[in-house]
Amino acid sequence: MMLTRRKLLTHACAMSTASLTAASLSGFGLSMTAIQAAAQSADLETADNRSGYKALVCVFLLGGLDGNDTILPYDSESYSRYAALRSSLLQNYSNVQGGRSTRSIDRLLPLNPVNPVQDGRRFALTEELSGLHSLFEQGQAAIVANVGPLVQSVTLADYEADAPWLPKRLFSHNDQQATWMSGAPEGASLGWGGRFADAALRSGANTSGATFTTITSAANALFLTGEAARPFQIGSNGAPLIDSLTSLQGNPEAYALMRRHFEPDASLTNHLLERDYASAMGKSLSNNEAYNAGTTGTATLSTAFPGGPLGDQLRTVSQTIAARDALNVNRQVFFVGLGGFDTHSNQVLDLPPLQRQLDAGITAFVEAMRELGVSRDVTLFTASDFGRTLAVNGDGTDHGWGNHHFVVGDAVNGQRILGELPPYDLAHALDAGGGRWIPTHSVEQFAAPLGRWFGLNESDLRSALPNLGNFNSSALNYFG
Numbered sequence: 001m002m003l004t005r006r007k008l009l010t011h012a013c014a015m016s017t018a019s020l021t022a023a024s025l026s027g028f029g030l031s032m033t034a035i036q037a038a039a040q041s042a043d044l045e046t047a048d049n050r051s052g053y054k055a056l057v058c059v060f061l062l063g064g065l066d067g068n069d070t071i072l073p074y075d076s077e078s079y080s081r082y083a084a085l086r087s088s089l090l091q092n093y094s095n096v097q098g099g100r101s102t103r104s105i106d107r108l109l110p111l112n113p114v115n116p117v118q119d120g121r122r123f124a125l126t127e128e129l130s131g132l133h134s135l136f137e138q139g140q141a142a143i144v145a146n147v148g149p150l151v152q153s154v155t156l157a158d159y160e161a162d163a164p165w166l167p168k169r170l171f172s173h174n175d176q177q178a179t180w181m182s183g184a185p186e187g188a189s190l191g192w193g194g195r196f197a198d199a200a201l202r203s204g205a206n207t208s209g210a211t212f213t214t215i216t217s218a219a220n221a222l223f224l225t226g227e228a229a230r231p232f233q234i235g236s237n238g239a240p241l242i243d244s245l246t247s248l249q250g251n252p253e254a255y256a257l258m259r260r261h262f263e264p265d266a267s268l269t270n271h272l273l274e275r276d277y278a279s280a281m282g283k284s285l286s287n288n289e290a291y292n293a294g295t296t297g298t299a300t301l302s303t304a305f306p307g308g309p310l311g312d313q314l315r316t317v318s319q320t321i322a323a324r325d326a327l328n329v330n331r332q333v334f335f336v337g338l339g340g341f342d343t344h345s346n347q348v349l350d351l352p353p354l355q356r357q358l359d360a361g362i363t364a365f366v367e368a369m370r371e372l373g374v375s376r377d378v379t380l381f382t383a384s385d386f387g388r389t390l391a392v393n394g395d396g397t398d399h400g401w402g403n404h405h406f407v408v409g410d411a412v413n414g415q416r417i418l419g420e421l422p423p424y425d426l427a428h429a430l431d432a433g434g435g436r437w438i439p440t441h442s443v444e445q446f447a448a449p450l451g452r453w454f455g456l457n458e459s460d461l462r463s464a465l466p467n468l469g470n471f472n473s474s475a476l477n478y479f480g
Helices: 022-027 032-040 076-085 087-096 127-137 156-160 173-182 192-203 252-261 272-296 309-322 347-372 443-454 458-464
Strands: 054-061 071-073 123-125 141-148 214-216 331-338 378-384 388-392 397-399 403-408 417-419
Touching: 054 173, 054 192, 054 309, 054 347, 054 443, 071 076, 076 087, 076 388, 087 347, 123 127, 127 141, 127 347, 127 403, 141 443, 173 192, 173 378, 192 214, 192 331, 192 443, 192 458, 272 309, 309 331, 309 347, 331 347, 347 378, 347 403, 378 443, 443 458
Parallel strands: 054 331, 054 378, 141 417, 214 331
Antiparallel strands: 071 123, 141 403, 378 403, 388 397
């Protein structure tokens, strides 16, 4: 039986529906005909793409990760210049550590990429990222340097002339988050994760329909919204249910009576909107119950996840992937989020704990995928609003543009740094002012190899990433 799309339960005004998610409303009004037509179309490249499981997991670092305080220079010349430009920040690190900074060159974790190093320079991760460092050195992670929103390639002269092809509303949190997720500033309606899922649905990869194809454990659902795909929201305890029903689960008779109250009944009203609301409520509740039933029946993972918001979300994603057969899905896209990266001040206190959360969460997730036997079938990647300035404002950094990201998984051809890390200096061709890096690769170029690995053909990719044609779409490859 095909599961229908999850929609917002809005009919029970007298009951507590606080746990119901606003993301469900995005699917309201989508007809079953549209979903079925999407599922019947087959335009993935090969028949091999129609079998087996694959999932993409986007870890969005909300607020703007300081990539310059994540991937640091390690050769003495670059590090000396970096230390001079960030002297106040490094001094604050030393003060917090009692005189020995966590950013001292002798405490960094050197990277040993197998691909050629840029201009003889060397790079390192901070010591809070020891797990990611191990994954990189073992070939299960790659670093993609200086990625950011672009409509077409931009030079410093273009930026200074305010060229019309510059991305809209640069350095704005909401707009750059939206642009990363969808290619357009705030107000956009479709994300490239959702469009990737649409392609999977058109191929017939998920015969159960769209309901469990795109799943979010964070509030922002734009990335996962497609024409057919809509984000299904989960929490640490699964899909939300109606409080009034949950309270009656110990009384089967009362539960059954109350449950029938939420079944759509066309005879109750002739008002079309009321009937649609009632139908939406019944379908949403059924989908939530189906998700919880599917995940409840799966074995408990032995992998220990760290506490905190990211660990909790990645644990729930892992449990969902464990239930992939019960949910009848072969393709899924997940979105999780971790906030707090807007480090205008107190960066030395705020950033290291966030990096430890990121590192511990991703490391546990990779281990869980190995436990499930799908470590080659699940690829995780990071994203963020933007990078931050190389120049410091005393004890923090300001909004930037290009940033560095990780792609992680056993399918990844890792231990490579792809793209171009700008010089750790100011006033060069990639500096838009104060160390705001002009991206050397677009989000579309970053996304394209993920889409190909997921099963999209070139036509799908260009539909999902409308600006891809303005760039070399094969410039990056994490899987080759």
